[in-house]
Amino acid sequence: MSAGDVIIAEPSNKKLEFRALMFEKEKSQVEAKIREYLTTESIEDPVLEFRQIPFSGEWGIAVPLFPVAAGEARSGKKIIVPKRAQELAEGIKNYLHGSGFGFSHIDAVNGYLNLYFSTSEYAQRVVDTILETGEDYGRGEDLAKTVMVEYSQPNTHKSFHVGHLRNVILGGSICRILEFAGYRVIRANYLGDIGLHVVKWMWNYLKNHVGEVPGENKTHWMNDIYAEADRLFQDPSNEAEVRELYGRWNARDPEVVALWQKTRQWSLEGFEQIYDLLGETFDRIYFESEVEDSGVVLVEKMIEEGLAVDERPEGPVFIDLDAVLGTEDEYRVLVLLRSDGSSLYATKDLPLAIKKFEEYDLDQSIYVIDVRQSLYLKQVFKTLEVLGYPWADKLYHLAYELVNLPGNVTMASREGTVVLFDDLVAEATSRARTIVDEKNPEVSDEAKTSISEAVALGALKYTMLSRDNSKVVTFDWDAALDFNGQAAPYIQYAHVRANSILRRAGETLPKAAPFPDNLEKAEVDLIELLTRLPGEVVRAAEQFRPLTIAGLSYDLAKAFNDFYNTCHVLNAEPEVRAYRLRLVAAAQQVIATSLNLLGIEAPSAM
RNA sequence: GCCCCUGUAGCUCAAUUGGACAGAGCACUGGACUUCUAAUCCAACGGUUACAGGUUCGAGUCCUGUCAGGGGCGCCA
Structure with a gap:
């Protein structure tokens, strides 16, 4: 940002x-x-x-x-x-x-x-505070401010790839962090359910796949048909048919509308599968189709008021923001309608912003969208200000950089340069499964499955979140699937170790235990990190940066592993055992909380 | 041409927002499993923070300029 x-x-x-x-x-x-x-x-x-x-x-x-x-x-x-x-x-x-x-x-x-x-006094105050507040340790007070976060925004009838993944993971984590910091969060999604890509999809379906229904993996199936359609569309001889279907769609031919509704639903169900897997839910889902008409009305109004220039049919409808504002080369020109009168992104984003504020009393409306759209969103926000909406200054573009392939190749369905979400998850889960089988052969098959999934998804999420929003992520299979070093499995493993000690202790946690002044360095370092969570939550929320939490969770895990190696708990002297058990419980809590803020599971066994 | 982002160890990234000695992981080298799970730990190696000025008691961080890479700029999304 x-x-x-x-x-x-x-x-x-x-x-x-x-x-x-x-x-x-x-x-x-x-x-x-x-x-x-x-x-x-x-x-x-x-x-x-x-x-x-x-x-x-x-x-x-x-x-x-x-x-x-x-x-x-x-x-x-x-x-x-x-x-x-x-x-x-x-x-x-x-x-x-x-x-x-x-x-x-x-x-x-x-x-x-x-x-x-005083070391003993300080250590005890920290651990007591954490154990008293439990999972609320670090949680901010209710700030009575409502924030909408719009993220994910996939197109129906198309694929879901690793580029989309960064958006969902970032948006989801931002929501968790803001919520934990005390904001009231509304998670919004905005689906591209109309446009040429949908018509092309339907055309290919009618021509080559009539009667077929999606298999188990709905998004993948939808994308197969889309990719084929896109390929066939390269052949100019098919253009007329697609255009004819587009005409029927524009005329709202009932047969076409019915097909659109049915196939759109398949896409929605497919996305639901993905969101379930990622642990994401949305409070409000907007569709392009529900704001298109009001967008056209709004643009007509802008033409009447002289704000927008109408050059149809020779040219498009646009607003010359620099001319309106007296600026130069700053806001440029925003095109509102094509010369044939059809709608563009801006046609729909303007009424969508308005709709959000009609439906909710928002203190902030955040758009999680990649950095390439910075100028575009700046134009949209400014246009709303020019239109006189008093909440225009509450709009915020949370920009993040792309996920590229090695050689700085941008992922694009059209070029075939994509790594599909489900392929990546399948590969990651299978690799995690191999390791679980090797490390933990005695647990149930069901447990192995859930552990592999937690580890695989955790690793993918952590890779995305441990990098600043402004940094390009270069996707590399080996790096994405590397479970060693500074990665989620390392942190999850520390949590597992803490859990293991507490389980073996086999008793309820000592109610209170004094800490000595001559603590081991590893104990002191661990306690030090435990105190950082509340401050990091505030910072991460203010700056929309999960990275700070990702860093803290790793530091915590590292400190815990060091403690684990140097300070024995279960076979220590009774007084030592008592305060160390409380310290382990506190550490486990804080590691779990920080992982949770990243949307990463903290398993109890691995 | 104008605007935005990035540049830190061989590689991938941090650095509490202007503070004390710039830190991790990977890779390479050498060690530690009869112990609460070795998906771990310890040690060693690695730096003119792209470059040049400036502001400041103090700059990786702020200001100016230069260089390099990426992105954006009237009917794509």
Whole structure:
């Protein structure tokens, strides 16, 4: 996404880290003392900013004194800023007698004032908080803001390939993250159920496949007929027949409409199979066919009002946005109707946007669409603003880059350069199955199937989500099917290990357990990562970036694996066993939550 | 011609939004299974953050310019 565009909420300056939240009381007490000291140095109303200390085994918060010293320098004092910052930090440290206010010790280093928490106290507060809140750990409060996210947008009668997959996975994860962050989310889909591609499909069906019905895999079957139609259509001798059928469709010939309804339904059922597999559901499905007529009416109105230029039949109907707005080469020209009066994307996107706001009271309307349509959507949004819709500034294009094939080849059904969704899933699942058979031969066949599916889909989703929205994904079979390293199965496996320990413990979790001050490094590192979830959820929601959650989930898994190897739980001393069991339970919870936000299953066995 | 995106280790990517020493995975090399599941872990190797200026106490991050790659720009979707 590009920065500086519309953001859902006000960008939060409540960048209070979780750690600071848990030590809020201590923090505000010490902040008052720091201000008190700075007053004695004749510094009034300084800019005090709390940030994290780069973590090195001990928790705390830091106050950089550079802004304060720089302020002094600007007001004319002859000082060297870094030196003065360090001097101030030391001054404060002495003023606070090096500790107190709930902090175990206070340091002045490199111009920063570092305030450290008691390790045992901090560790226990973190783990207790997670276990008390359970799956709600990290969940934001209800923000009473409604957001619609439109994503997926496949064309009926066509294929579903890996390019479409990135959209669904990204959109789905964004919805989960926004929901968890406290927004009320409406998942919308918008299907291309009319147009030349549909007519071509019906023509081929009538000519070569009458009476046939889809097999088990409906989307694949639909696409086979479409691909064949597209090929046959290359032959000019077939053009007349297709055009004739298009005419009958435009005249709403009942026979053609009936066929359209029946075949469209097959496509819908096929998409439903895919969405089920991916774990996606939609609250509202829009169709191009339901907004086309109102779109034409709207364009006619724009012509009457003089907003749109009508050059028919020699030329199209368009709005010259730069002319209307007095800009130059910025918004260009948006074509609204073809010269023959037929509709285009814009004809339908304008009324669709209006319809959304008629149906729902939206605080934000998000379009998850690839980056190539940036100018187009900018034009659509601007046109709605020009038309006077007060909600036009609530429209947001969440752009993402394409999934290309090696050699920077764009996936296109027409060129035959596609990797179909079901082929990919079948291959991934089969590879996962081979590994499950080898690693876990004793579990039931049913369990093996569900594990393979969770692993295969998890791996595909993680690959898409662990890359920034603005980066092109180059699809490569080996990379997509690599279950090693920084990939979903690694994270899922950590969850399985945690689950395994808890299962073998065979008792209810100790209600409370004190943590010692001399924790192992692996324990400290793990606890540190557990505290990051709430902040990352807020950040991911503000920036529409699942990537941050993908990164955290991997870091968590890595830290847990390290803990698993260095810290034994079940055969440890009773006190140690007690707090470690609670730590394992907390880690399992946070890993599961982060995977869930990515739409990835957290299996209990692998 | 104009606009947008990208450029970080051999490869694929991160970097808490201007903060402390730029981190992971893959690949290569060498180690660790009689232990809570080795789909794991440890160690080693790997950097002039495309280039040149500028702003700043501080720049991979911000501003200007250059280079390279990708995308978009009146009747495709």
